[in-house]
Amino acid sequence: MDYxxxxxxxxxxxxxTGYGEGTKVIAGLGGSFDYYTTGERLLQDDGMLNPTVGLSxxxxxxxxxxxxxxxxxAPLVPITTEGNASSxxxxxEAHGMELFFVWDDMQSHATRLPMVWR
Numbered sequence: 001m002d003y004x005x006x007x008x009x010x011x012x013x014x015x016x017t018g019y020g021e022g023t024k025v026i027a028g029l030g031g032s033f034d035y036y037t038t039g040e041r042l043l044q045d046d047g048m049l050n051p052t053v054g055l056s057x058x059x060x061x062x063x064x065x066x067x068x069x070x071x072x073x074a075p076l077v078p079i080t081t082e083g084n085a086s087s088x089x090x091x092x093e094a095h096g097m098e099l100f101f102v103w104d105d106m107q108s109h110a111t112r113l114p115m116v117w118r
Contacts, residue, residue: 067094
């Protein structure tokens, strides 16, 4: 049994709409409830990027962590686009810096986000 989807969701619904009968009616608190599930993990247990989430999700996350507001990451432009004046690796600008993200998701070229800076 999925506790969140069954028991918790029902308790929240009753708290919002009210419950009880006769002289023991408890008025609801109002409000609404949305139940969401998360997608795949961005980082695997070994610290490696998870290539199954897709390059777009990884670029959005890196842009956000670098201070580029959500929704303002530069679009992913294919390298083969003729006349492309901007780099396909450009994420955007934050804190007076131009930010680029280059990632090769080929299995033979593992990419790791270092946890220790030297």
